[in-house]
Amino acid sequence: MNILLLGSGGREHALAWKLAGSSLCSSLFIAPGNAGTAQCGTNVDLSPVDFEGVRKFCSKQKIGMVIVGPEEPLVKGIVDFFATDPDLQHIPVIGPSGKGALLEGSKAFSKKFMERHQIPTASYREFSTANFSEGITYLQQHSLPIVLKADGLAAGKGVVICQNHIEAVAEFELMLQGNKFGEAGSKVVVEEFLYGIEMSVFVLTDGRHYVVLPEAKDYKRVGEGDKGPNTGGMGAVSPVPFADEVFMSKITQRIIVPTVEGLAKEDIDYKGFIFIGIIKVGEEPYVIEYNCRMGDPETEVVMPRLKNDLAELFLAVAEQRLDKVKIEMDPRICCTIVAVSGGYPGSYEKGLPITGLEEPLPEDSLIFHAGTRMEKGEVLTNGGRVLCVSSFAETVYEAVDKSRDVLEKINYEGIYYRRDIGYEFL
Template identity: 70%
Template structure:
């Protein structure tokens, strides 16, 4: 069948790489894609949120499967758009309905869902402009640190950890009164701070059944030993050493199963990925957030470790046959290290030529493009803050990290930076 993948980042390159391997994939198109996805299929100049252009292309190319990479089209209702269109409704599309996408699109919706289905998470309260004064009073007496979350999508920047009550009040005012995060901050969720170590768990669900994919741990801070500003992710490892069988049984019993049962009980149309952001507090899993798609850069270690045919899994999700498929995982460790533009996550320049992409790679290393494009002379150039990452396998995390660093040592572009300590706590 012909497949269309929407998106343009490292997650999409990893998904494209995996989709292209399927025996069921005849032609793979990526919209809009990047210089790396062009190596897996054909890039098409369509924005993932231009639903009419997507429809036209799907019909012209007889697309049988649409995979939605990023969250924005899902939160804006692309699945509903397909379901309601007579010409599109038979096309398989992977992702939740607009209502279901609120698990990511609205922090308040997600917290209410967790509360209703007894899914462990931090205590919280929500406030808007109408309850602003009540919110100020609440923050002035709240134990420290205090977590503030913009309710809507804020490009990964809408979560603040405040170390003083004064800071929390000031940020709360900026969000609700000064539109710091635009419409995303029209409602603010205030949470108790959870102290522990984080990991990401991924499932594919049809809203009734589910399969668990390889878990991962990502590294958000720009600086080594998790210092400095938050980014979209500087690297990831999988499997996660502390997520042993006992812990993952707790995750499945207390988080995954109640989540899927909740989707079913609410009659939510949800055929796609659920990314569960967890924190291990003591020995107990607690949910920080849900995302309605795969993570980035976690996908870049999850997809290489997934041995099962991804298209088979996606089609089983659509047809309600997930229970018939057993997910197989590579037992080796995988690590991805992200190379970013100089100045990221602040201001950075684009358009620098990338060298070293043509190096002979070890058999167990892969390069995934994130923010790349082609120049007028067909050279691969930087086009984003996170530019590319190298994923490698090893018998343990330090070995996998070492291989990824060796490949990155031969790649260069002006201002290139990467963390050399991804997976440092597992050495």
């Protein structure tokens, strides 16, 4: 089977690496890919949101399956595009329909969905310019801190946690009247702040049945000790030490089951990943957010731990027989550390040469590329998050140490990475 994977980040390199090892995969194409995915298949100069270009490529290359990595093409309706095109209908696309992708594409939609299906989450209100003054009054009376979320996609930057009422009102005005997040901020969700520790749960569903993949915990803050501004993710650990059998059982019964059943009850076509951001408050799980795809950099620890053939899993999704599948995972701990460009998450330079990638890797370590490109045989930086190193070990400390040792041999101007990923478990 010829497979097309859409995307260009570290998540896509990890998926490409996993798919390349499948007995079902004859040829793997990645659009547009990066310098790392080129080692797993063939990169294609094609945007994931160029649906017409994707259609032509699928016909030309006789593609048998499409896997969508990032959220944007899903929210823009690529699954519906395939489903309504007579020439593409026979090609399974791993990902939800446009309506299903609203779980990530609209914070207000996901909150209402959770309300309808009694899924535990923080209390909230939504506001727009139509009830702007009501929102100001609500904020002035709200307990602190206050969480403000842009309703739509904002490249992972649409969430602001305000420590006082003046800051909250100013951010609210910036979102709704100052166009801070563009169209994504035309509606704002104001949410209760929950105190606890976060983790990510990954579900793969065929619309009727589901399987739970290895869970992970990622680290968003750029600075060590979880300080500084939020990023797309500076590292991840899997499994999560505090996610014991009792806690995971609560997540399954109170969150996963009603989510999958709720999608089916509402006749929402959903065949793909459901990323559930969980916060543990005391001993109870609450949903922070849904995403309609795998997380990044969590994919870079989840895929190495997953023992199943990924293409076979996706085929089971397409044929709605996930109830016949049993997930197998490596029991060891996997840790990934992300190396970023100098200045990230602010402005940064691109096109810097990367050295040290040719160094032999220790056993049980992997390098996944994120923001890289190949030019005249040389690997260059091409994004804020450049690459990451994932390593297996018996303890978090050993896994972090192993990944850090590999990164110390890799260099480019301004390279930075956190040395304390998994710090609370070390």
